[in-house]
Amino acid sequence: MHTVGLLVYPNFQSLALAVASVFEYANLLRDEASYQFSIVSEHGGPVASSQGFSVHSEPLAKEGYDTLIVAGDNECRLPSAALVEYLRQAPHHSRRIASICTGAFVLAAAGLLEGKRATTHWFHARAFQTQYPKIQLEEDRIYVVDGQMWTSAGMSAGVDLALAIVESDFGLETSRMVARKLVLYQRRGGGQSQFSALLEMGARSDRVQMALAYASENLASDLSVERLAEAARLSPRQFSRVFREETGQSPAKAVERLRVEAARLMMETTRHPIEVVARETGFGDRERMRQAFLRAFGQPPQTIQRASGVTPLAH
Incomplete structure (x- = not known):
């Protein structure tokens, strides 16, 4: 015991x-x-x-x-x-x-x-x-x-x-x-940030929260405005307007933030090559992920991965 x-x-x-x-x-x-x-x-x-x-x-x-x-x-x-x-x-x-x-x-x-x-x-x-x-x-x-x-x-x-x-x-x-x-929505790993993109977006309505929850659970899928609007049970036009009013950003920008957060956690807690991380988090290819990391952190993924001390497996 x-x-x-x-x-x-x-x-x-x-x-x-x-x-x-x-x-x-x-x-x-x-x-x-x-x-x-x-x-x-x-x-x-x-x-x-x-x-x-x-x-x-x-x-x-x-x-x-x-x-x-x-x-x-x-x-x-x-x-x-x-x-x-x-x-x-x-x-x-x-x-x-x-x-x-x-x-x-x-x-x-x-x-x-x-x-x-x-x-x-x-x-x-x-x-x-x-x-x-x-x-x-x-x-x-x-x-x-x-x-x-x-x-x-x-x-x-x-x-x-x-x-x-x-x-x-x-x-x-x-x-x-x-x-x-314990009905925990997410079991967080040690490498996860203390700051949550979902929390910082400050969505107020259930419909926008539903769309964000759907996005965070399906990052590798197509997360077009039409698909998110369907998850929120709104028309694409109405969804885009309400989403921007509540979060101050477009659905595309919010999805990028969620993907960047997930990709960074994956790089810092696993040994997956960057190509795998990019695919699993919905970026598709490493160049799209690189551009998103530069916008979010001012650094490319490789720099952040090296700083974490994780050595990726050979691809």
Whole structure:
């Protein structure tokens, strides 16, 4: 059985508690006690969250945990010196140490991230880099794994981190089953950006949201205005007008943004050659994808792929 401790301290961000459901459903779906999950704190007992309610916690175990996850808070405040010292020694008695959101500041204060790659909430990225310049912060990532250390971005990204832990322990299919049970629209990979093109488009009506959802699920297909209008159950003319009013851009431009986002994630998390990425994300050929990347990022796909450290397979 894997022991998992969620470490909380006064004013912790309450959304961190959501990771408990990931491990709960892993147990239910595997029909066995795969995880023993506990909320833990320095002394045990009630610990107040950032919203004012308290949760019961167990005292930290001296023998450690298979996985110890440090919750963050809203203001990047550090817990007690004794708790930071406990974490400093944690790698000696815990297999995996993780943080959610600004919990990365706590791991950094304990000296656990020096010389490693890590991430945290985008809002606090600049402050983190200023305080801890020897840590390679990847601020545009959902979660980052570097050896024993696992760090995630803000808030809901803790669920993605927990799903990745389940995948590491019991395989991709179990992780997918848990995500489906939790009714997650998308199980996000660690390389995915903290910023979502779908979210930034700000579609208000159900019909435009339906069209965007259809597009994101069928990027390799023909996504003409006529096809998107059909998905939205509007005439092409009406759809184009409503789409531009709600998103401030044309359907073609929106589709390009979705394809660029998907292509970048695919290049950073797989070893597919650029030709395959271009085909799978609907660009058709590498030149069309290259032009789209230059418009979006000012860099060609090869530059971004090299920066990610991924070596594509020979085509």
